[in-house]
Amino acid sequence: MTRAEKEQLVAELTAAFSESNAIVVCDYKGLTCQELEHVRHLAAQNDAHVKVVKNTLASLALKNAGIDDLQLRDTNLMVWGEDQISTCKTADKAATEFKNRFVIKAGALEGKSVDLATIMAMAKLxxxxxxxxxxxxxxxxxxxxxxxxxxxxxxxxxxxx
Structure with missing residues (x-):
């Protein structure tokens, strides 16, 4: 990936994260390509977006969007959307279907970072x-x-x- 492509991706993610009310960070280690496509399909049904992004690029986009508290480590999959409940439900449903291979780590609601318990509570609403x-x-x-x-x-x- 060239520097220009990386800058464009960071700009796109910054705009998307700024407009979204919910961002969920998940670990997807161990998922097959078909299972990852299933997660993307779940997100599309709930008007959410899913993207696997390098931690440095995602951190830059989050920082530019005003969300500094999220710490990104290991493999991360970003799920974001405008509706907080449907975004959290998407991540929770994927975590339920793919136990131990898809794990919710943390997230941000309305620009403020939240922990796993808050995301799980939002998913139950x-x-x-x-x-x-x-x-x-x-x-x-x-x-x-x-x-x-x-x-x-x-x-x-x-x-x-």
Whole structure:
């Protein structure tokens, strides 16, 4: 890779990391190429991005994006996206599917570095669509109960008649 290519990659990653609300650093040692493609497919489904980047280039991009606290060692895979929960869920799902070969190390949420426990807690939260579904279910409950009551009243009146 030439110096110009490296500078271009750092610039692209800096822009991507600056715009994203969640960045998860994972160790992917031991994954096959097909399994790595599966992780990329998981990320694409959740509007997240995955890239294997050299530590020095990733560190420069993170520093330029204003995230100085992340320490990158060994092999690292970066997962980032705008939605914090879906990005954390993507990394958690990959870590669950590929135990001991895909490990979440650390991450950053809204530009501040966080530990593994925070990322795991974010992965357990329901997504935006699930929360909207729960809210609609709560809003529809009184109407549903009212219609069930009216139907029971109708059946009772029919039996009496």
């Amino acid at each position: 329901p997504s935006r669509d699930e929360l909207i579904g729960m809210l609609l279910n709560v809003w529809m409950a009184p109407i549903r109960n009212f219609t069930i009551g009216l139907d029971a009243l109708r059946q009772k009146k029919e039996e009496e008649a």
